[in-house]
Amino acid sequence: MSNDKLAYMANQIATNFRSMPEQEAIAATAEHIRLFWSPSMRAEMEGILRKPDTQLSAVARAAFTQLSTVKTK
Amino acid sequence: MTFVRDRDFGTPLRPGANTVTLRIDGRSVTVAGGTSVMAAAMQAGMSIPKLCATDMVEAFGSCRLCLVEIDGRRGTPASCTTPAEDGMVVHTQTDRLAKLRKGVMELYISDHPLDCLTCSANGDCELQDVAGAVGLRDVRYGYDGDKHRQEPKDESNPYFTFDSSKCIVCSRCVRACEEVQGTFALTIEGRGLDSKVSPGGVDFLGSECVSCGACVQACPTATLNEKSVIQMGTPTRSVVTTCAYCGVGCSFRAEMQGDRVVRMVPSKDGKANEGHSCVKGRFAWGYATHSDRIRKPMIRARISDPWREVTWEEAFAHAASEFRRIQAQYGRDSIGGITSSRCTNEEVFVLQKLIRAGFGNNNVDTCARVCHSPTGYGLKQTFGTSAGTQDFRSVEKADVVLLIGANPTDGHPVFASRLKKRLRQGAQLIVADPRRIDLVKSPHVAAAHHLQLLPGTNVALVNALAHVVVTEGLVKEDYVRERCDLEAFEHWARFIAQDQNSPEATESATGVPARELRAAARLYASGGNAAIYYGLGVTEHSQGSTTVMAMANLAMATGNIGREGVGVNPLRGQNNVQGSCDMGSFPHEFSGYRHVSDDATREMFESLWGVDLSDEPGLRIPNMLDEAVGGRFKGIYIQGEDIAQSDPNTKHVTAGLEAMECVIVHDLFLNETAKYAHVFFPGSSFLEKDGTFTNAERRINRVRKVMEPLAGLADWEVTLRFAQALGFAMKYEHPAQIMDEIARLTPTFAGVSYEKLDALGSVQWPCNDAAPLGTPIMHSERFVRGKGRFMITEFVPTDERTGPRFPLLLTTGRILSQYNVGAQTRRTANNVWHDEDVLEIHPFDAENRGVRDGDLVALASRSGEVSLRARISERMQPGVVYTTFHHPMTGANVVTTDYSDWATNCPEYKVTAVEVRRTNHLSDWQESDMESGVSLRRIAGRADAAE
Numbered sequence A: 001m002s003n004d005k006l007a008y009m010a011n012q013i014a015t016n017f018r019s020m021p022e023q024e025a026i027a028a029t030a031e032h033i034r035l036f037w038s039p040s041m042r043a044e045m046e047g048i049l050r051k052p053d054t055q056l057s058a059v060a061r062a063a064f065t066q067l068s069t070v071k072t073k
Numbered sequence B: 001m002t003f004v005r006d007r008d009f010g011t012p013l014r015p016g017a018n019t020v021t022l023r024i025d026g027r028s029v030t031v032a033g034g035t036s037v038m039a040a041a042m043q044a045g046m047s048i049p050k051l052c053a054t055d056m057v058e059a060f061g062s063c064r065l066c067l068v069e070i071d072g073r074r075g076t077p078a079s080c081t082t083p084a085e086d087g088m089v090v091h092t093q094t095d096r097l098a099k100l101r102k103g104v105m106e107l108y109i110s111d112h113p114l115d116c117l118t119c120s121a122n123g124d125c126e127l128q129d130v131a132g133a134v135g136l137r138d139v140r141y142g143y144d145g146d147k148h149r150q151e152p153k154d155e156s157n158p159y160f161t162f163d164s165s166k167c168i169v170c171s172r173c174v175r176a177c178e179e180v181q182g183t184f185a186l187t188i189e190g191r192g193l194d195s196k197v198s199p200g201g202v203d204f205l206g207s208e209c210v211s212c213g214a215c216v217q218a219c220p221t222a223t224l225n226e227k228s229v230i231q232m233g234t235p236t237r238s239v240v241t242t243c244a245y246c247g248v249g250c251s252f253r254a255e256m257q258g259d260r261v262v263r264m265v266p267s268k269d270g271k272a273n274e275g276h277s278c279v280k281g282r283f284a285w286g287y288a289t290h291s292d293r294i295r296k297p298m299i300r301a302r303i304s305d306p307w308r309e310v311t312w313e314e315a316f317a318h319a320a321s322e323f324r325r326i327q328a329q330y331g332r333d334s335i336g337g338i339t340s341s342r343c344t345n346e347e348v349f350v351l352q353k354l355i356r357a358g359f360g361n362n363n364v365d366t367c368a369r370v371c372h373s374p375t376g377y378g379l380k381q382t383f384g385t386s387a388g389t390q391d392f393r394s395v396e397k398a399d400v401v402l403l404i405g406a407n408p409t410d411g412h413p414v415f416a417s418r419l420k421k422r423l424r425q426g427a428q429l430i431v432a433d434p435r436r437i438d439l440v441k442s443p444h445v446a447a448a449h450h451l452q453l454l455p456g457t458n459v460a461l462v463n464a465l466a467h468v469v470v471t472e473g474l475v476k477e478d479y480v481r482e483r484c485d486l487e488a489f490e491h492w493a494r495f496i497a498q499d500q501n502s503p504e505a506t507e508s509a510t511g512v513p514a515r516e517l518r519a520a521a522r523l524y525a526s527g528g529n530a531a532i533y534y535g536l537g538v539t540e541h542s543q544g545s546t547t548v549m550a551m552a553n554l555a556m557a558t559g560n561i562g563r564e565g566v567g568v569n570p571l572r573g574q575n576n577v578q579g580s581c582d583m584g585s586f587p588h589e590f591s592g593y594r595h596v597s598d599d600a601t602r603e604m605f606e607s608l609w610g611v612d613l614s615d616e617p618g619l620r621i622p623n624m625l626d627e628a629v630g631g632r633f634k635g636i637y638i639q640g641e642d643i644a645q646s647d648p649n650t651k652h653v654t655a656g657l658e659a660m661e662c663v664i665v666h667d668l669f670l671n672e673t674a675k676y677a678h679v680f681f682p683g684s685s686f687l688e689k690d691g692t693f694t695n696a697e698r699r700i701n702r703v704r705k706v707m708e709p710l711a712g713l714a715d716w717e718v719t720l721r722f723a724q725a726l727g728f729a730m731k732y733e734h735p736a737q738i739m740d741e742i743a744r745l746t747p748t749f750a751g752v753s754y755e756k757l758d759a760l761g762s763v764q765w766p767c768n769d770a771a772p773l774g775t776p777i778m779h780s781e782r783f784v785r786g787k788g789r790f791m792i793t794e795f796v797p798t799d800e801r802t803g804p805r806f807p808l809l810l811t812t813g814r815i816l817s818q819y820n821v822g823a824q825t826r827r828t829a830n831n832v833w834h835d836e837d838v839l840e841i842h843p844f845d846a847e848n849r850g851v852r853d854g855d856l857v858a859l860a861s862r863s864g865e866v867s868l869r870a871r872i873s874e875r876m877q878p879g880v881v882y883t884t885f886h887h888p889m890t891g892a893n894v895v896t897t898d899y900s901d902w903a904t905n906c907p908e909y910k911v912t913a914v915e916v917r918r919t920n921h922l923s924d925w926q927e928s929d930m931e932s933g934v935s936l937r938r939i940a941g942r943a944d945a946a947e
């Protein structure tokens, strides 16, 4: 799937949690992605994180980072 | 089963706690208070002659045939209009009554043609029966009272005729149309001997009639008669089954001669429909034996090759070797499948089992993805389970109905009739819809408020309703305190009370005047039992899930969950949307909505199925297509769904399909998706198999086989045989055994079995030890998740915006006579009501563009362009246009975008920025689709193969 599309989806999720305090919003976004995204989609997050020019919101980026640390632990 | 007519009690039965006991012809009879003497006698197995009474409608007392004598009363009262009373002594058969009845019958018969032997109702005519019952032997007035006889038959309706020469003016049809259907299409014109039934002075087709069949059902003579009966004769046996069209799930008696359906008659015992039907279930079943049905499996190497008919064995072997090859080459996750909301629960269950256990991944999704997946998400978050809260009967107790983004008179007609009945009794209606749907104003129904919002602003609207509730002190505090998570409530209440959610602040986004919205909110919160019913106008948005949660918040805050007359009720689209979701069709969930990462659940499945299962969510339909375009997803098994027509952004869908190496389509017809397929498994219709469907009220209804599968195998058998070819054996002799496995693995289905369904007719899940007879109303003591959870529902406008290039908003919907992509209804006479999709456009927008009614117009969005005819209509507000998607030629989804719900990826069908202009030709897509419709559907050795 294209990175832009995945980033768009992640941003959309983060936006819908934006009225929460930031840490909660990050956790909620990460949890949503864990529950509903396939491993192949999550695997692409790594690539997205590495690409600085992807339009990723701060909350979505933090959620991605959180998920990839959990995974590599 | 042999053919038996449904017993007619003459007047409606009134279930009630208090009883009365009377004596009828010497027998003691105990019935519910309020029951008529006639129904009391009928319930006790006696029968009283009658003509104007039938238990579909209230008693009328006009024919004077049902007279009885009652000790201590003067005269001979009509038993249909006389309530049974305690201690009454009734005589139904006396010499005096016999004489009176004969006299009445003589009058009827003197004015009725005596062509019984050649009459289509011969053997199924109450006039004939009653003449026999009263012992009519002669008619003193002669037989030539021919006042009606010269009237021509009205054959304009494609499914039934109206032969007024046979009419006895009992007015059962008129009352059925009013009381049961709520359309008021029929009247009695004239007086006395000149009176006659008329569909408003025009023929049936030109009238307000919606062809529901209630009048035909009610008619005691051959006056209103099914054309199929006229053509084939009366049926000889009947089998009770379930309609395969919409989520209402009406029960029908399939009335048969051998293995041919003569007619489908709604079953009075069906709890979803209680004897009513709509034009689709009642009449539009002819597609099942249409000549376009594919009856042989087919394969081809490339989609540009013609199809080659093969044996089932060859088809299974070929498909299995392809899927194995693909997995070996591209990895285990490179294939997947789509289950169908058209198929039975058992078929869905075995297909998702094949994918999870046989394919070894969770790449299973269902067409509910594109309709009600936000319902699943939203109701689970707030209430704890993914289903509507009520049974349909509950609407009889509602005082206020809030209808959001649903058009039941077209989409869920039998439920609409039940709703209209309640509205006629005085319940109030609030409609929130961009379009002036029929329920806003129709005979004897007028909405108290029509909140005509702009597409894409549901969340703002529902938030504003809740804002009024919270800020005007209308919260049911006791309820919230006892039943809901208080912390979440307080957090939510602070959020919703913010100014940004006020009706005044949201007015500019929604277009709904603040004053009207405030009045609607007050009515919902304080008008008594308030029930929310909603449809795809809620879910198919980028914030579909948020709207579902917002409605749940509103209902909890006002205490409107957990008893009759209230609730949050999704009106499901297809017959088995609820069931296909329940059965574990979503890539992240097993049956019963349990996440695949839940170890205890997964281990239970693993131990029964004897394989390891993945604990990771699989791909959803849009993700599968994206991955296909990206080159990583190569094979798909699509059962009973036409994603190339029904899913948004058609070009993207077909690009995904074209990028795959093996597409298996399992369907009745060579649909649009099959143009991109390499293997075709011919499907079986609902008449050809056993199983169950689960309707929108969680009711599990039996589907019963009335004829052999035209292609030799029922759909569940096809999946089993394909699985076997793949080396994954599933052994079931009958769908009942599949249900037994579902019950073993799914706590909410633990008490379900075919035996129970046959005994009770149907049950609503949860059905288990705690609720052995099922659960009509959910969350009555506590929410499934414990405490109801309020969710923050901030309004986030969709990214699909109008602008200079695309200044109008397109929204889509359905009409009564056609069904979804139309594959079935287009193959029936229903086309007389709708033979093409049109674009409804407001006169103001039309004039600005020089568009006249009937002009061909180009409808363009940033995704694509199609041409269709314009219809000038004031149902839409200026700036909003509307179309349906029943005809593939229209290609409405060429225009829709791939924006989708943030939580579930349910496509945003309901909002697309478009421009409309006059044109004189079809769009490029339509031209090439017509061409590919022929070139990609060739079957070797056959001249034509139509979709």
Ligand code: SF4
Residues within 6 Å of the ligand: B173, B176, B177, B181, B183, B184, B185, B186, B199, B208, B209, B210, B211, B212, B213, B214, B215, B216
């Ligand atoms: S078919 Fe239905 S809508 Fe039409 S006249 Fe009969 S009862 Fe009324």
Ligand code: SF4
Residues within 6 Å of the ligand: B166, B167, B168, B169, B170, B171, B172, B173, B174, B197, B215, B218, B219, B220, B221, B223, B224
């Ligand atoms: S058409 Fe049938 S139901 Fe209607 S008044 Fe005539 S006989 Fe009665």
Ligand code: SF4
Residues within 6 Å of the ligand: B243, B244, B245, B246, B247, B248, B249, B250, B273, B277, B278, B279, B280, B281, B282, B412, B413, B414, B415
């Ligand atoms: S309302 Fe739905 S289930 Fe009932 S007959 Fe019509 S299409 Fe079938």
Ligand code: FES
Residues within 6 Å of the ligand: B049, B050, B051, B052, B053, B060, B061, B062, B063, B064, B065, B066, B067, B078, B079, B080, B081
């Ligand atoms: S059946 Fe009672 S008056 Fe006609």
